Amino acid sequence: MSGVVDLTLLATTFFTLFVIMDPLGTVPVFLGLTSRMTAAQRRRAARQATAVAFGVILVFSLFGQYILSFLQISLPALQLSGGLLLLLVAMELLMGWGRQPEPEDGAAPVNVALVPLGTPLLAGPGAIVAAMLAVQDADGEVPGWVAIAVALVAVHLCLWLAMRFSVVIHRVLRDSGTTLVTRLAGLLLAAIAVQLMADAVFALVEQGP
Template sequence: MSEFVDLTLLATTFFTLFVIMDPVGTVPVFLALTSRMTAAQRRKAALQATAVAFGVILVFSLFGQYILGFLQISLPALQLSGGLLLLLVAMELLMGWGRQPEASDDSANVNVALVPLGTPLLAGPGAIVAAMLAVQDADGDVAGWVAIAVALVGVHLCLWLGMRFSVVIHRVLGDGGTTLVTRLAGLLLAAIAVQLMADAVFALIEQEL
């Protein structure tokens, strides 16, 4: 099995993206943004948001290096900025700042599945950087690319399932259970953010030496 897929890279990529994109923590946000939608519209929004997030992550996984090269941005610089933004998101999760956006009166004219759900809430800088670093770790190896592909599909499947059955999940966990899971995800995300920034700082120092 390990000859066809890098199991270590698969596990690290999946769990890193899972914590960053936070399928469980997305549930209350999704419910708030789609509160005025019918059940059918909510199912459509879940599919659209997942598709947008997957498309953005896939594009940066395949062409991220070229995009950064054209803009003359180094990967450590993007990694450091992504780590800072991730730390802010982690603080929001831990402290409960701004995680419950209210649906506005203009929500009927705006496709919330595209913005802000698909991006930047799901496919944000942290997820983009994590995917690009996974591609860098694969180093062109077929088993590594297969691992990344499986991890991406798996995480986005979890995201879709979370949003698709968001009402059921929220009913089972309750407000307290959802808050607990969100706080734990925030703690893990903060650790990932600090590690990303530390690695970026060392990488930038090595570039200057």
């Protein structure tokens, strides 16, 4: 099995993206954005948001290396900046900064499944950087690419399930349970961010000027 898929990369990529994209933490946001929708419209919004997020992450996974090469950005530099971004996302989860969208009463109807739900709430800077770093870790090997593909599909499946059954999940966890899960996710993500930055600093020191 390990010859077909890199299990370590699969686990780290899935866990990192799961914590960043936070399916359970998305539930209250999704419910707020779709509060005026019917059940059918809410199901369609869940599909559209998942598709948009998957498309954005996939594009950056495939072409992120070319962007880095064109801009002459090294992997340690990307890793350090990515760690900083992830730390900001972690603080957002821990402190609740910017997680609840403001109502737009009287505004023209917009497809909230595309913006802001699909991007930047789901496919935000943290998730994009994490996906690009995972591609770097794959090092062009087939097992690594398979691991990333499986992780991306699995994470977005979790996102779709969370939004599809958001009413049920929120009813079970209630506000306090959802908040607790979000705070725990933020704590774990903060640890991941610090580790990324530490590894990047050591790599930059080894490279020298």
